[in-house]
Amino acid sequence: MSDNQSRERVTRSYTRREVIQGAVGTGAALGLSPLLAACGGGSSSSSGGKAGGSITIGSFSDPAMVPFRDVFLKKFTAETGIQTKWHETNYNAWYQNSKTDGLQKTGAYDIYVMDDNWVPEYAAGGAIQSLSKLGLKVNPNILEKGLEQGYWPPKSGPRLKAFANATPELYALVIIDDVEILYYNKDYFPSAPKTWDDIAAVAKAKSQPPNLYGWTARGVAGNPIMQTYLPLLNSYGGNFANDDWSPGFAGPEGVAALERLFSFIPYMPAGVAAFDTSQETAVMLQGHCTAMTEYTGTAHVVDDPTQSKVVGKIDFAATPSQVKSGPAIGTFICGIASAAPNTEGAVKFLEWFTSDKVQHEFASGGSVAVTGPALRDPALAAKYRWLPACADAVDNSIPKPRTPDEPKMEDLLGTELNQALVEAISAKSGYTQIAQKHLTAAANQITAYLKQQGTY
Amino acid sequence: MTQTTAPVKQAWARRRVPGGPYLLLLPAAVAMAGVSLYPLFYGVRASVTHYLYGREFGYNGLTNYHIVWHDQFFWEAMRTTAKYVICAVTIETVLGLGLALLVSREIRFGGPIRVGLILPMTIAPVVVGVMWRLLYDSGIGVTDTIWGWFGAPPPNLLAHNTSAFVAVVVVDVWEWTPLIFLILLAGLQSLPQEPLEAARVDGAGRVRVFFDHTLPMMVPVLLVAITLRTIDAIGTFDQIYVLTQGGPGTSTRLISIYAYNTAFLDSQYGYAAAMLLSLLAMVMILMVVAVRMLRRSAS
Numbered sequence: 001m002s003d004n005q006s007r008e009r010v011t012r013s014y015t016r017r018e019v020i021q022g023a024v025g026t027g028a029a030l031g032l033s034p035l036l037a038a039c040g041g042g043s044s045s046s047s048g049g050k051a052g053g054s055i056t057i058g059s060f061s062d063p064a065m066v067p068f069r070d071v072f073l074k075k076f077t078a079e080t081g082i083q084t085k086w087h088e089t090n091y092n093a094w095y096q097n098s099k100t101d102g103l104q105k106t107g108a109y110d111i112y113v114m115d116d117n118w119v120p121e122y123a124a125g126g127a128i129q130s131l132s133k134l135g136l137k138v139n140p141n142i143l144e145k146g147l148e149q150g151y152w153p154p155k156s157g158p159r160l161k162a163f164a165n166a167t168p169e170l171y172a173l174v175i176i177d178d179v180e181i182l183y184y185n186k187d188y189f190p191s192a193p194k195t196w197d198d199i200a201a202v203a204k205a206k207s208q209p210p211n212l213y214g215w216t217a218r219g220v221a222g223n224p225i226m227q228t229y230l231p232l233l234n235s236y237g238g239n240f241a242n243d244d245w246s247p248g249f250a251g252p253e254g255v256a257a258l259e260r261l262f263s264f265i266p267y268m269p270a271g272v273a274a275f276d277t278s279q280e281t282a283v284m285l286q287g288h289c290t291a292m293t294e295y296t297g298t299a300h301v302v303d304d305p306t307q308s309k310v311v312g313k314i315d316f317a318a319t320p321s322q323v324k325s326g327p328a329i330g331t332f333i334c335g336i337a338s339a340a341p342n343t344e345g346a347v348k349f350l351e352w353f354t355s356d357k358v359q360h361e362f363a364s365g366g367s368v369a370v371t372g373p374a375l376r377d378p379a380l381a382a383k384y385r386w387l388p389a390c391a392d393a394v395d396n397s398i399p400k401p402r403t404p405d406e407p408k409m410e411d412l413l414g415t416e417l418n419q420a421l422v423e424a425i426s427a428k429s430g431y432t433q434i435a436q437k438h439l440t441a442a443a444n445q446i447t448a449y450l451k452q453q454g455t456y
Numbered sequence: 457m458t459q460t461t462a463p464v465k466q467a468w469a470r471r472r473v474p475g476g477p478y479l480l481l482l483p484a485a486v487a488m489a490g491v492s493l494y495p496l497f498y499g500v501r502a503s504v505t506h507y508l509y510g511r512e513f514g515y516n517g518l519t520n521y522h523i524v525w526h527d528q529f530f531w532e533a534m535r536t537t538a539k540y541v542i543c544a545v546t547i548e549t550v551l552g553l554g555l556a557l558l559v560s561r562e563i564r565f566g567g568p569i570r571v572g573l574i575l576p577m578t579i580a581p582v583v584v585g586v587m588w589r590l591l592y593d594s595g596i597g598v599t600d601t602i603w604g605w606f607g608a609p610p611p612n613l614l615a616h617n618t619s620a621f622v623a624v625v626v627v628d629v630w631e632w633t634p635l636i637f638l639i640l641l642a643g644l645q646s647l648p649q650e651p652l653e654a655a656r657v658d659g660a661g662r663v664r665v666f667f668d669h670t671l672p673m674m675v676p677v678l679l680v681a682i683t684l685r686t687i688d689a690i691g692t693f694d695q696i697y698v699l700t701q702g703g704p705g706t707s708t709r710l711i712s713i714y715a716y717n718t719a720f721l722d723s724q725y726g727y728a729a730a731m732l733l734s735l736l737a738m739v740m741i742l743m744v745v746a747v748r749m750l751r752r753s754a755s
Contacts, residue, residue, distance in 0.1 A: 096720055103510050121723060125509035219615070221703035271612035273704050274620075279593070404509050408722040419705030422617060452523065455508070 054083035055345040057334075058101075059113035060094040064176055064297045064332065067365050068353075075361075076352055082345045091115075098337075102127025105339035110346040114172060116149035116331040121404035123152035123171040124163070128335030129343065132169040136347050139354045141371040143394045146174040149331050154402035158243050160455050173350045174370045176296075176332035179393040180231050181386065182317045183284060183298065184291040185310060192317035196235065196260055199291055199320055203267040206290055214267030216283040216292045220276045221418035222411050227328060229417055231293050231319040232257040234326020234398045241401040241409070245456045249413065250436075250443035258417070258435040260322075262424045273422045285310060293319050295330060296368045299386040316389035318396055329397035331370075363387060405453060409446050416442035503729035510723040520730035530731060532706055533714040534738075540621070540710060541689045544628040549682055551629065552636030553674075557666075559637075560644040570641075577634040585698025588627045589614075592699070614700055617707035624696050624708050628689065635688075636681045643677030644670070675753045683746040690739060711735055 057073070059065055065088070073084040087109070089097065098112040102122060112128065122128045131150070138147065148155050150172035153163035184193060188206050193199050203214020218224040230240065236257040239248030248254070269275070269283060281298045283289045285308045301307045302314040319327040336346045352358060356371060363369040363377065366384040374380070375391035400406050420438035424431055450456045473479065506516035524530050559570055576584070591597050592613045600610040613619045647670065655665045693712040696702065702709030702717075711731070719728035 092720075099510055099723070121509050125511050127510070220701065221705060222701070270610060271615045274612065274615040274700075404723065408724075411717065411721065415703070415705055418703055422615065422704045426616070 053081070053342075053345075054085060055110040055340075055342050055349055056085040056087065056108065057111040057113065057349075058087045058094065058098055058109045060091040060115075061088050062091075062297065062332070063300060064178065064367065065113065067362065067367050068175065071365070072353060072358065072362065075358075076349055080348065080352065082342075082348065084349075098122075099125075099127060102338050107337070107339040107341050109337045110340040110342050111349065112335050112337060113175070114333050114335055116172070116174070116329070116333045117400055117406050119150060119172050119333060119335070120152055120154075120402050120406065122335055124160070124404055127338055128171050129338055129340070130169045130171055131173060131336065131347070131350070132171075134336065134343060134347050136170065136173065137351055138170065138173070139351075139356065139359075139371060141356055141359075141373055142174065142354060143177060143370060143372055143375070143391065145329060145394050145397050145399070146177045146331050146370050149174060149329065149399060150333055150335075152402070154399075157399070157402060158241060158245050158456075160403060162455060172333040172335040173354060174331045174333050175350075175353060177329075177368050177370045177375070177390060177394045178295050178297065178331055179329045179368075179390055179397050180227065180293050180295055180319055180327040181299070181389050181393050182291060182293055182319050183302070183314050184317065185287070185289070185313050186315050187313055188290040189315075192315065193291065193320055196232070196320045196322055200260075200263060202290055203264060207267040209267070210269070211288065213269055213283060213289045214291070215264040216268055216275070216280050216289045217261070217264070217272055218275055218277060218280050219273040219418060219421050222414040223407075224276045224414070225417045225421065226410050226414045227295070227330075228293070229257065229261065229413075230328040230398075230400075231326060232260055234328070235320060235322045235324060236260070237323045239398075240413070245401075245450055247413075247443035247446050250439045254439050255432065255435045256322075258420065258439060259431045261421070262431040262435065265425055265428070270425070273418060273425060284314070287313075293327075296386060296390055299368075299384075299390075300366055316386040318389060318392045325393075325396050326398045327393040327396060329394065329399055403456075405450065408449060412445045412449065413442040416445075499729045499733060502726050503733050505726045507723065507725045507727075510725075516726070520727045521734065523727060524730050524734050527731075529706070529709075529714060530711075530734075533709050533711045534735075536621075536706070536708065537690060537710045537712075540625060540628075540692070540708075541686055543625045544632070544689055545682060545685050547625070547629045548633045548636045548685060549678070551633045552681070553640050553678070555633070555637045556640035556644050557670075560641055573637055574634040576631045577638075579631070581631070581692075581694035582698055584627060584631050585695035588623075588630075588695070589699050592623055615704060617704055620700050620704055621707050624699055627695050627699065628692065631695070632685060632688070636685055639681040639684075640674070640677060643674055643681075647673050676750060679746065679750045679753060683743070683750075686742070686746075687739060690735070 059069070069086055069088070073086060077083055088094070095115075095118065098109070098114065099118075099122065100106075101108050102112065103125060112122070114122065119128075123130075147170075150170050151168040152171045153159045153166050153168055155168045182193070188202050189198075193202070199215065206212060207214040217228040219228065233240065233249055233254055236253040238251065238253035238257055242248040249257075265272075269279075271279075277294070277298075280292060281294060281301075284292050284294075284298070285301065287309045299316065303311050305311050308314075318325045334350055336343060336350075340346050353362075354370060356373060359369040359371040359374040360377065360380075363374040363380050363384070366387075368387065368390045369375055372391060375387045375394075377387075381388045401409065403409075416438040420434050423438075424434050427434065503520055504515055504517060506513045506519070555573060559566060559573070563569070579587075592599055599613055603609070603611050611619065613623045651669050651673075652665055655669050660668065691712055692710060693716065696708055696710060697713060697716070700708045702713040715728045715731050715735075718724045718731065
């Protein structure tokens with residue numbers, strides 16, 4: 001290269017077109033780079049750090065956690081001298097934060113408050129420690145079905161191939177037995193409805209949309225509509241996953257369960273396919289609905305006159321049966337981080353919080369405790385009428401498949417369910433075909449996905 | 457003294473440090489590599505890695521790309537994204553050009569109107585999503601009220617495939633038409649006036665002047681605006697996630713939403729990276745085509 005050429009290359013000015021072209025190309029690459037980098041989940045490790053006089057607890061925000069956060073952390077500090085630090089954020093953000101923290105072993109947290117379906121992934125991935133190995137003493141009064149959510153591999157039901165012969169260990173301890181229960185308005189039901197037919201009969205007789213609906217539900221694709229469908233599916237004798245991991249919802253039971261949901265369409269709000277918890281419960285709390293199934297979080301507000309127009313009118317029962325009652329369970333559950341700086345303090349906290357004395361105090365504020373004696377205490381039941389219904393629901397509950405791929409399975413089935421509901425609302429007939437088509441599609445998708453994963 | 461040092465100073469000034477310009481560029485290049493190339497490299501590495509339970513389980517070659525190629529949901533999301541981008545960018549371009557033509561002339565309150573028009577663009581997309589979610593909400597949203605004035609039942613915009621798709625396109629148009637408007641306004645104001653005046657003197661009407669002179673001269677600016685907006689629209693995430701989360705069904709599930717769910721809900725980091733790299737390749741092809749068109753139109 002000559003000196004002149006070199007100088008020209010260094011000093012020449014760029015045309016506007018060249019600048020624009022460069023900016024466009026760079027913009028495209030820069031725009032996608034962070035997304036790509038974000039996809040690179042890591043697994044580097046670091047040491048856990050020192051034990052100290054405090055524990056750090058992270059959680060997703062939820063009204064059910066308020067007494068835990070505002071009352072019981074202070075009590076723990078007063079009784080044990082161990083300080084507590086609390087961090088909370090929304091559900092999805094916390095799922096990401098806690099998982100990353102556990103896998104990267106940053107040691108930022110001692111305890112993760114989790115949804116119970118996170119346990120397989122966190123335990124199998126090593127994000128949380130085995131409480132069995134840490135020697136945590138389990139209160140024998142904790143309801144068995146709630147306690148089982150913390151085991152990995154699961155004590156019952158299908159297992160991943162890699163964990164087929166492993167001994168189940170407790171990885172997480174339930175702190176709130178959140179479970180689906182039936183909310184019904186006593187103005188329309190003289191006694192607790194036992195079956196879906198009872199619900200349908202009242203819906204048909206009493207519905208006057210838009211002033212009064214016979215049923216309301218969560219219809220958003222994915223996890224929300226799954227919470228609507230699972231109690232129906234379970235009650236009709238179907239399964240989300242069979243013992244060999246094959247889908248158990250595409251047969252006659254699953255179709256009948258979905259058809260039952262479709263049969264409520266004339267008695268549900270027209271926008272139900274876009275409803276999540278807030279819209280669904282608003283219909284109930286405004287007195288515009290005779291019944292719904294929902295988790296226990298809403299139970300606290302039905303008698304709060306600042307939020308509810310149906311104070312004293314709502315009662316609670318186990319979710320309706322067809323061949324059986326099968327409420328879905330979704331406990332709040334605590335795991336100890338793989339790099340927890342104060343493992344000893346974390347174990348002490350979990351043992352303290354699940355002790356009979358503290359659980360009774362917890363239930364005394366209306367919270368859904370995890371021990372049988374607290375939930376079935378007659379004095380507490382008289383004050384908080386949902387507590388015994390919750391205990392019954394936990395005993396009858398059917399857990400979701402215990403696998404790290406459960407969220408993906410939920411997403412696949414939940415998307416088809418939402419699409420089926422949208423179609424059924426538009427078509428107003430042909431429910432059997434719509435249900436069959438979408439459930440079969442979901443079953444095929446889940447089967448293909450699990451096969452591709454190669455761990456089943 | 458002065459006479460002897462002046463030539464020395466000039467010699468120093470002329471002296472070239474080997475690779476000097478590159479040395480000066482080095483800090484910027486390092487910064488660029490850190491914030492741009494490293495993530496890109498990391499993404500490429502993740503795309504050929506097998507993840508299980510959120511952890512790396514070793515190199516798995518092109519398996520993730522093979523799965524992407526055969527994933528019906530990936531292609532469905534790509535189709536939805538393409539449909540979304542075409543609808544949104546087309547409407548935004550037409551509206552943006554119309555507004556720019558309107559405001560480029562000296563009109564009363566031109567300044568405040570310009571400020572008002574670009575306001576939506578300054579709001580964070582998440583806030584835009586929340587705002588429109590409230591407007592569309594079937595229980596409390598203003599759309600129900602408006603429909604009610606005409607005696608129609610509540611439209612439940614976000615509960616039907618087509619209306620939900622239209623609803624998210626409307627939000628995009630509302631938020632990003634100002635960007636196109638701004639770019640085109642700047643382009644219009646920098647156009648040479650002589651050809652336009654000459655055409656008018658020759659008796660050409662406004663429409664004729666626009667189609668025969670203004671529009672051809674605006675083509676390069678239009679292409680830049682459309683290209684930038686297209687790149688941005690392909691990555692749309694926030695407002696759709698808040699509004700519909702990709703539903704009903706998969707009717708508004710753009711590739712960004714699908715990739716996010718795959719990476720952060722399903723913990724399939726490698727697969728999501730492969731998906732986004734495939735998207736990057738497609739966007740780059742689009743860019744090459746756009747730049748060629750730009751060159752051709754400019755020449």
